[in-house]
Amino acid sequence: MSKFSLYPVTLNGSDIQKKREEIREYFHNTNMIFEKVFELLESDEAFYMKSEITRHPMIFYFGHTATFYINKLINMKIIDERINPDFESIFAIGVDEMDWDDTESKNYAWPKVQDVREYRTKVGELIDNLIMNIPLTLPITQESDMWIILMGIEHERIHIETSLVLHRQMPLEYIKEVSGLTPCLKVADAPKNEMVTISACEVNLGKDSSHNLYGWDNEYGKESLHVDEFQASKYLVSNSEYMLFVEEGGYENEEYWDEEGKRFLDITSAKHPTFWVLENGEYRYRTISKIIDMPSNWPVDVNALEAEAFCRYKTQKDGVSYSLPSEAEYGAITLHVKLKDIPEFDENSANLNLNNFSSCPVDKHNFGGIYDVVGNVWQWSSTPIHGFEGFKVHEAYDDFSVPTFDNKHALILGSSWASSGNLIMKHSRYAFRRHFYQNAGFRYVVSTPHVEDEIDIYESDELVSQYCEFQYGDEKFGVENFAIACAKLASKFATNKGKALDLGCATGRATFELAKTFDEVEGLDFSVRFVQVGSKLKNDGYVAFHTYEEGELFTNKKITLKELGYENLKEKVSFWQGDACNLKPNFNSYDLVIATNLIDRLYSPRLFLDTISEKLNQDGILILTSPYTWQESSTKKEFWLGGYRDKEGREIKTFDALKTVLGDKFELIHTQDIEFVIKETSRKYQHTVAQATVWKKIEL
Incomplete structure (x- = not known):
């Protein structure tokens, strides 16, 4: 076991106090490593540098993992009070190149590094206390409060690795050497690669809910596949083996690159891997904190586009068809070497769990005839990540997996030297855009040509499909489309029509409808599963979804931007993920805020009402619609605005509460009922009547 990084705790046991202590030790070990990694930054100035243009400056990531907890x-109603609402807003999201990730620096006033350090300390004290005191039964399940703590710990483990990559991309003048974060020093000539035969087999992917280690939602479920006999490279591709591709003009020859690869070359002007440095006509190698002579026998660090280009080059050169392995083929390799479900490796058996702070020779760690089945660097695959049969989103983190089910994120397999926690588990599944850099390289295979199925991101998501039908489907029983009706109401009462916010936008129909009369409309929802529908309609020109008919039977539907008449509106709309009760500072200066069927689904509706006036211009209009269906699964009962009797037995109605709460900042100018119909199946519909209230901000 590594002395630096602990292995994850198991979910079962018989001694609850001992389990608390295990989790507490694991939490503090994770926090220690994370903060040690940020010691690499040479000064506070470095925290405000972007090492990669599509990412935030490092101060974001320093605060992000703490605010995640x-x-x-808050989302899971385990705690009621925030520590710093501003930090928990600006550090909340923005770690992938999604349209709803806002990485514009002008939208942020980043806090001082010391203030973030103090905040992290306060969060650490809170988590430490929760670990020792929240209700706990064993085994820990996905429904346990402690699961959310483990989620936060494993989330920080991910950011230990990704932060190391970003630090390695930082100019060296902003990085210093840190004691204990030392690279491997074993360098020699690289071995000649060769092919190993992997027998045909049945591969069972996925795990069930009884598994004894924490897992992300995309790991659960099942997928069984037959894999024909194939050959896999004995070693990961080394710097030496990849050097031939570079020296023989691999980056200049377009026939080795697909269209995405060509765009990557156009944007970056890359001529070699990003961690190679050309000095005086010779290639050298960038570790985290220094440039060293090229370690020929270490694995090359590349993105998926570069790995695929190399495979095309080698195919042309050898006359044999090489490719990246699929997820199933990698699974066959793990069966071939009898890889354990719960690996426990020391530095002599695998380069992972931060045993070293760099790669090491590709011929050091032998797994039954194939080297580095796990560890050293991640291995790019040809498989876009998708959900297995039985996949279910975990409600606490619905934007972990689903946004990557877009056929643009390729799985990386096997872990790296910087991987720890869940990242080193056999069932872990992580995916990145093919142009992203991670601590990732590749091995190649010769196998029966296969085409990865494109998975529609809505196919397994019944709720999103239902809302697509609700917003984009046909009218039912003569009831006008709800999104259209709400947009008409907003356009009628808005005094000015500059900028509007569609809050709780769901799949985005009203956002587009508002753009017919407003100059700019932002659609915002807490759930990325919804936000990505509107974003897809804007960027790809269509949305595809199921409409359920009976049991498991459904009809496929596809609606295009052109059919909806929105082609000339798409530049006026944008979609964002956000928390209505804690909006980022850049969401402001609106002439209209419309919150449709949202107020009775918020964890703190009073907080939302108390602060929403700050987001509106003078004479701005606030529209609320709601059927007032209060439920404790969304809002703790003590935070309900209405729908209950007080201690004296009097009925408390939501509309009366709205008038009381909003009365000193808004004038109520209109009320009306708006019906809507939601289809569940071809013979079952929800017919609901929402009350719409229109409020005008008054001058104070």
């Missing part, structure tokens, strides 16, 4: 605990 608070936001998830």
Whole structure:
């Protein structure tokens, strides 16, 4: 076991106090490593540098993992109070190149590094206390409060690795050497690669809910596949083996690159891997904190586009068809070497769990005839990540997996030297865009040509499909489309029509409808599963979804931007993920805020009402619609605005509460009922009547 990084705790046991202590030790070990990694930054100035243009400056990531705990605990109603609402807003999201990730620096006033350090300390004290005191039964399940703590710990483990990559991309003048974060020093000539035969087999992917280690939602479920006999490279591709591709003009020859690869070359002007440095006509190698002579026998660090280009080059050169392995083929390799479900490796058996702070020779760690089946660097695959049969989103983190089910994120397999926690588990599944850099390289295979199925991101998501039908489907029983009706109401009462916010936008229909009369419309929802529908309609020109008919039977539907008449509106709309009760500072200066069927689904509706006036211009209009269906699964009962009797037995109605709460900042100018119909199946519909209230901000 590594002395630096602990292995994950198991979910079962018989001694609850001992389990608390195990989790506590694991939490503090994770926090220690994370903060040690940020010691690499040479000064506070470096925290405000972007090492990669599509990412935030490093101060974001320093604060992000701490705010993650608070936001998830609030979301799951385990705690009621925030520590720092501003931090928990600006550090909340923005770690992938999604349209709803806002990485514009002008939208942020980043806090001082010391203030973030103090915040992290406060969060650490809170988590430490929760670990020792929240209700706990064993085994820990996905329904346990402690699961959310483990989620936060494993989330920080991910950011230990990704932060190391970003630090390695930082100019060296902003990085210093840190004691204990030392690279491997074993360098020699690289071995000649060769092929190993992997027998045909049945591969069973996925795990069930009884598994004894924490897992992300995409790991659960099942997928059984037959894999024909194939050959896999004995070693990961080394710097030496990849050097031939570079020296023989691999980056200049377009026939080795697909269209995405060509765009990557156009944007970056890359001529070699990003961690190679050309000095005086010779290639050298960038570790985290220094440039060293090229370690020929270490694995090359590349993105998926570069790995695929190499395979095309080698195919042309050898006359044999090489490719990246599929997820199933990698699974066959793990069966071939009898890889354990719960690996426990020391530095002599695998380069992972931060045993070293760099790669090491590709011929050091032998797994039954194939080297580095796990560890050293991640291995790019040809498989876009998707959900297995039985996949279910975990409600605490619905934007972990689903946004990557877009056929643009390729799985990386096997872990790296910087991987720890869940990242080193056999069942872990992580995916990145093919142009992203991670601590990732590749091995190649010769196998029966296969085409990865494209998975529609809505196919397994019944709720999203239902809302697509609700917003984009046909009218039912003569009831006008709800999104259209709400947009008409907003356009009628808005005094000015500059900028509007569609809050709780769901799949985005009203956002587009508002753009018919407003100059700019932002659609915002807490759930990325919804936000990505509107974003897809804007960027790809269509949405595809199921409409359920009976049991498991459904009809496929596809609606295009052109059919909806929105082609000339798409530049006026944008979609964002956000928390209505804690909006980022850049969401402001609106002439209209419309919150449709949202107020009775918020964890703190009073907080939302108390602060929403700050987001509106003078004479701005606020529209609320709701059927007032209060439920404790969304809002703790003590935070309900209405729908209950007080201590004296009097009925408390939501509309009366709205008038009381909003009365000193808004004038109520209109009320009306708006019906809507939601299809569940071809013979079952929800017919609901929402009350719409229109409020005008008054001058104070």
